[in-house]
Amino acid sequence: MLKLIRGYVLHTLKNPFFEEEALEGFEDGALLIEKGKILELGDFSQVSKRYPDADVIYYKDAFILPGFVDCHVHYPQVPIIGAMGLRLLEWLDTRTLPEEARLADSDYARTQARVFLGLLARNGTTTALVFGAHFKEAMHVFFDEADKSGLRITSGLVLGDRLLKDELHTDPDKAYAENLELIRRWHNHGRLRYAVTPRFSLSCSDELLAVCGRLLKEQPDLFFTSHINEQIEEIETVLELFEDSSDYLSTYEKHGLVGKHSVFAHNVHVSDSELGRLAKAESSIAHCASSNMFIGSGLFDMKRHLEHQVQFALGSDVGGGTGFSLFKEGLMAYQGQMLQLAKGFPLTATQLLYLATLAGAKALHLDQTVGNFAVGKEADFMIVKAPDKSTLKQTLEHSPSAEASLAALFTLAREDSLLDVFVSGESVFV
Numbered sequence: 001m002l003k004l005i006r007g008y009v010l011h012t013l014k015n016p017f018f019e020e021e022a023l024e025g026f027e028d029g030a031l032l033i034e035k036g037k038i039l040e041l042g043d044f045s046q047v048s049k050r051y052p053d054a055d056v057i058y059y060k061d062a063f064i065l066p067g068f069v070d071c072h073v074h075y076p077q078v079p080i081i082g083a084m085g086l087r088l089l090e091w092l093d094t095r096t097l098p099e100e101a102r103l104a105d106s107d108y109a110r111t112q113a114r115v116f117l118g119l120l121a122r123n124g125t126t127t128a129l130v131f132g133a134h135f136k137e138a139m140h141v142f143f144d145e146a147d148k149s150g151l152r153i154t155s156g157l158v159l160g161d162r163l164l165k166d167e168l169h170t171d172p173d174k175a176y177a178e179n180l181e182l183i184r185r186w187h188n189h190g191r192l193r194y195a196v197t198p199r200f201s202l203s204c205s206d207e208l209l210a211v212c213g214r215l216l217k218e219q220p221d222l223f224f225t226s227h228i229n230e231q232i233e234e235i236e237t238v239l240e241l242f243e244d245s246s247d248y249l250s251t252y253e254k255h256g257l258v259g260k261h262s263v264f265a266h267n268v269h270v271s272d273s274e275l276g277r278l279a280k281a282e283s284s285i286a287h288c289a290s291s292n293m294f295i296g297s298g299l300f301d302m303k304r305h306l307e308h309q310v311q312f313a314l315g316s317d318v319g320g321g322t323g324f325s326l327f328k329e330g331l332m333a334y335q336g337q338m339l340q341l342a343k344g345f346p347l348t349a350t351q352l353l354y355l356a357t358l359a360g361a362k363a364l365h366l367d368q369t370v371g372n373f374a375v376g377k378e379a380d381f382m383i384v385k386a387p388d389k390s391t392l393k394q395t396l397e398h399s400p401s402a403e404a405s406l407a408a409l410f411t412l413a414r415e416d417s418l419l420d421v422f423v424s425g426e427s428v429f430v
């Protein structure tokens with residue numbers, strides 16, 4: 001059956017950092033969907049004429065945007081969002097790791113998995129690279145719930161064998177066996193994929209990182225994710241622990257962990273040498289602006305990432321980040337650049353939409369499937385409508401252009417502006 005979704009359609013066709021006219025908009029637009037895929041896109045009057053029998057669903061005064069792609073978000077950390085007054089290593093010790101230890105209880109883990117996945121969907125995120133839990137059973141229940149949610153999830157067991165809490169530590173043999181079990185069960189199962197996930201090299205011995213490298217070598221279609229260059233104290237500790245490494249990136253390179261399928265979160269304090277090597281390896285960065293500001297990590301050097309042509313997209317980094325909304329994350333990214341004056345990159349609303357959608361899809365190698373409304377892609381989209389009497393509604397009423405409307409959405413739209421969210425044409429909104 002053909003479904004015609006009518007509303008104000010906005011998406012990015014290409015990379016607005018390097019190409020002109022990347023934003024395409026249809027004020028009275030329509031997405032034509034058949035069997036979960038996009039069959040056509042255009043003005044409603046024209047598309048509806050060609051397909052008079054299509055079932056029309058009209059979202060009046062609403063926007064239709066591609067589903068967001070969150071490239072860095074932690075499943076166990078919803079309860080600690082907003083833990084104020086702490087810097088990274090203290091924040092981990094006093095709030096984050098004690099909460100993560102609670103996921104040893106699989107019933108609790110399942111409850112948290114449901115809450116987490118529901119909140120992703122409620123915020124318009126249809127695809128995510130998710131930092132998992134330290135416990136194998138907590139990952140089985142997470143993947144099980146992710147499979148039921150319909151969302152496109154890439155995730156993995158988090159690994160560490162030092163400097164965390166004892167109950168979170170693994171060892172290289174155990175890590176290898178548990179990863180294999182999870183990979184066999186969940187990798188490429190429906191919309192799920194597996195990412196090998198050492199917490200960060202600070203918490204991982206060379207032997208444990210070598211296990212990660214072995215897994216990637218044995219199965220090259222796996223993904224890899226970890227943290228890098230987040231705070232100065234963290235970087236100094238990493239360099240003390242790995243005496244033979246010249247910088248943070250080399251602790252991962254040594255074990256074959258820096259490649260096309262690698263996504264590193266943060267990269268706030270990065271050298272030119274590291275940027276050059278990340279670009280050459282075609283790895284991606286998850287830029288987590290709200291987390292970087294909240295935990296006081298610093299401001300992302302977007303200009304240097306662009307100069308070196310290192311790919312980056314957005315990550316909410318819940319719970320270091322301040323919520324799931326990639327609208328808000330976009331606003332924080334924008335503000336983070338403006339604060340750097342001449343050193344910053346003045347972002348446009350089109351660039352923010354790109355970073356929240358197509359750039360993320362590219363980082364996760366899903367840009368042939370999702371990220372915009374190109375004909376033939378899966379119909380992953382959200383319906384955004386300003387609540388009655390809201391500030392957003394007032395601002396949109398005076399919007400002079402598509403770019404201005406998009407800027408208003410990034411500035412003011414949040415969870416309460418989402419009417420519905422779809423993956424492959426089916427609602428995932430809970």
Ligand SMILES: [Zn+2]
Pocket residue numbers: 072074131227265317320
């Ligand atoms: Zn993180």
